[in-house]
Amino acid sequence: MTLNQLKVFVLAVRLGSMRAAAQALGVSEPAVSQALTALRQSLGDPLLVREGSGMVLTPAGRRVVGLASQMVNLAVEAEAAVRHAHGSPELIRVAATATVGEAVVPALLQAYTNRATNVEATLGIGTVQELAALLTERLADVAIGPRLSGPAAVGILSEPLQRYRLTFVAARSDPLTTNGPVSLARLREVDWLVDPSGTDPLSEVGQLLGHARVPESRIRVFPSQSAAWAAAATGTGIAPAVEHLLGATGHPGLGFVPVGGSPFPMFWYASMLSGDRTPATAIRLRRFLATPDALQAMYRTDGGVPASKFRPPVHVTIWN
Amino acid sequence: MTLNQLKVFVLAVRLGSMRAAAQALGVSEPAVSQALTALRQSLGDPLLVREGSGMVLTPAGRRVVGLASQMVNLAVEAEAAVRHAHGSPELIRVAATATVGEAVVPALLQAYTNRATNVEATLGIGTVQELAALLTERLADVAIGPRLSGPAAVGILSEPLQRYRLTFVAARSDPLTTNGPVSLARLREVDWLVDPSGTDPLSEVGQLLGHARVPESRIRVFPSQSAAWAAAATGTGIAPAVEHLLGATGHPGLGFVPVGGSPFPMFWYASMLSGDRTPATAIRLRRFLATPDALQAMYRTDGGVPASKFRPPVHVTIWN
DNA sequence: GGGCGTCCTAAGCTAACCCTTAAGCCGTTC
DNA sequence: GAACGGCTTAAGGGTTAGCTTAGGACGCCC
Known part of the structure; x- marks a missing residue:
């Protein structure tokens, strides 16, 4: 049982398929299948089995997902804790759909990092379905795109960002x-x-x-x-x-x-975990989003940020 | 950052030295030092530094040790959850000092497993200092030996078992x-x-x-x-x-x-985590310990259990 | 039935983990 | 100063994680 295997497992569950998990993680499908095989073996339970089209959790799997998710979250928290203790720039990880992630979000993040010193931002592109999973697994702090709703979005708060x-x-x-x-x-x-x-x-x-x-x-x-x-x-x-x-x-x-x-x-929304699960870093970004600076940045057309930095390859990037 | 590295780190902190952690884990001292080096490198912080004689946590280390402990605990819990979902025999891990672990505890555990079906018991031998750390890291469910007290034993409840x-x-x-x-x-x-x-x-x-x-x-x-x-x-x-x-x-x-x-x-004590951190399996054993059967088993001199099963090598055994 | 989407297995590789023994460094202690 | 305890580094080796591409098994759908 490794943390990586647990991450893969949780993501496969949240996204409902290994294929989707592989895509979200930017690896091949067998990589995911294998990680899951290893986890199954070490725990002695299939965890996730095919049923017709789609997969369902075994009783043991149902218990393990929550625990696994917590472990992954704690690992992220540990890294953040070290950064914080070091006085290193705080890291905010934003996920967005391709449309809004191409120019709007980069401009937004540049304005933010210019204003709030000691903040570092990274951006990843994903599908709408992935955005929700990335938030609940704390692989992203804030998601920008359409409103997130449905069963995958429980515990997630979406609020209108811009018309x-x-x-x-x-x-x-x-x-x-x-x-x-x-x-x-x-x-x-x-x-x-x-x-x-x-x-x-x-x-x-x-x-x-x-x-x-x-x-x-x-x-x-x-x-x-x-x-x-x-x-x-x-x-x-x-x-x-x-x-x-x-x-x-x-x-x-x-x-x-x-x-x-x-x-x-239409509206773009900013989404983050709700309640006490909201990352501190997301709260700070949200405060910024309400300022005129943010509004102005979103209306700029130039992007204003080197493409190399804020325009990841076509699909999703997941941060370690 | 691997779960093993985290376990080593937490144990080194709780026991106050790498040497002690190595002994408790049954590995060489460089193995512990190396695991810690790897963890330090992946987190970018020394975590635990020498200060005169003894070691102290860095500010980052202080934050991480709690998170790491939670992760290790969750991993143990995940395994238990799978066992439970399978209807597999519940596993109770008992740690004891050498004196009481030689004959008294084996007899006790045999009586317990005979009576409560669907329970499997393992026994490890450790020093008194180790018993406390094993309990708080959930590497053991119950510790039998002297009363546990002092700073290493916060959150641990010791109750008299036998005179x-x-x-x-x-x-x-x-x-x-x-x-x-x-x-x-x-x-x-x-x-x-x-x-x-x-x-x-x-x-x-x-x-x-x-x-x-x-x-x-x-x-x-x-x-x-x-x-x-x-x-x-x-x-x-x-x-x-x-x-x-x-x-x-x-x-x-x-x-x-x-x-x-x-x-x-003198008294032997049974110790376990207090409050809501008490493992369910420990509670069940405690109930048994109050019965006449338990008392009688502790007075038997034959041990009644094959030495191979309950008499681990001279020093500590840690279960994975 | 054929195509397709999805998952699994096989094989081969690299890199990381984790262990060992041996030796070096640096405190404390007598 | 010498001895010693305790942590680290170095070197070497076995095992496993984790990735890839290629190919096979199975259910779903037209």
Whole structure:
């Protein structure tokens, strides 16, 4: 029984599958399967067994998850305690969806670290489902993205962070931008150029695509929203866009697509563990989020932060 | 940071030295030093530093030791949870000093496991100082030996288990047994034949030897009390003896040595964590200890249990 | 039935853990 | 100063964790 095995186990339980856990941890699937095998062997219980589609906990597994989760949490706490005792910069770990993690959150975190000295921030990108699990396992202190709800989000408090408007853009030369209102059927016939969160069924864009029944073959995933825009500007297809991120003057070469009801008013939320489980570091960030500085940072379009530092590879990064 | 490293660290802190931790864990001293080095490195803090004679915790170490202890405890709990869910026999881990662990506790545990079905007992031998640490680290559920007190025993409840009388024996042919009352000075001039707890300064015999200022060169340690008796019967020297364990008829070849004040009335105690930290399994054993069956078992002289099972090697055994 | 998504196993590798013995360092103590 | 107890470092070796790629087993769904 190692702490790593316990972490893997808990994450597999919270995410409901080994595949998802592997993705969240950034490792191959057998790595997760094997860690679990080792844990099963050392405890002498299957812990987590397949049942039809999906997996269920054994009675022993049900008891162990809670204990394992506590152990993982304590390990994180121990590291934080050492940092604190050293007077080292406090570390805040933020997780976000791809859309908001591309520019908005980096700008936010830079503003925060500039203002509050002695704070260091890291950012990881994950799916909406992962955000909840990362928070409850204390692998992240704050999650920024859509509101977290449902059974995976018990004990998590989501509060509105910022209002934004979701629009749709295409090349100015594209008939979509000029031919008046676009029908639902038409939306299924064009290419959708999306950032990685487009493949996340719980993200804003993912939900939209699912709702409109856009076939997967029509979805083209780009490493970032701006890359999708660039592709839209020079080629064909429609790209979702956060209105104010396009820049005050609009994007040269791009025009708005008049999808019915757009621009859609939406909210980003900041989520963290509720009650006495809220990390101290999350509380401090939340205080900052209420300031005008934070609001202003979120409206900046430049990001203002070196991409190397705050733009991790396409998928999730988990911090050790 | 591994669970093993944390266990070593906590034990070193509780016992106040690496040497003691190594002995308690049954490993070499560098093994402990190394585990600690690895932990220090992974946390980036010395945790435990030398200060003159003895070691003190760094500020970070002070924070970490509590968290580490919790983690180790949770790991033990997880294993117990699996056993319980399986309907496996409940495991009770008893620690005792050498004197009482040689025959009394084995007989006690056999009576207990005979009566309470679905219970499995293991026994480890340790010094008095170790007993306290083993309990607080949940490496043992119940400790049997002298009363545990002092700073290392906070949170531990010791209650009297049985009264016994400490006497002294030597070969019948030895003048000590026949020449009337023995002076203190005389006690320092004879060989003392003791079980391993004779080297434990906090054990009953150890305290006695220390009080009487018996020089170490006069102390000969045997693997068990009965081995010491056998040596006394055929050679020279004096051996402490629990009166009722000599057998109703006395031991052939041995006679009592009239040490002033002997036989000394004393108590064995059963100790366990107090409050809500008391292991459920310890509570059940305690209930048994109050029964006549338990009393009777402690008075039996045969032990009644295969030595191989309940007589671990000379020193401590720690269970994983 | 065929495809697909998901989990498991196999094989091979690297790195870390954990143990040992032997020897060095540095306090305290006589 | 010499001896000693106690912690550390060094060197070496066995075992296990933990990762990968490749391939097999099984249930679900069209």
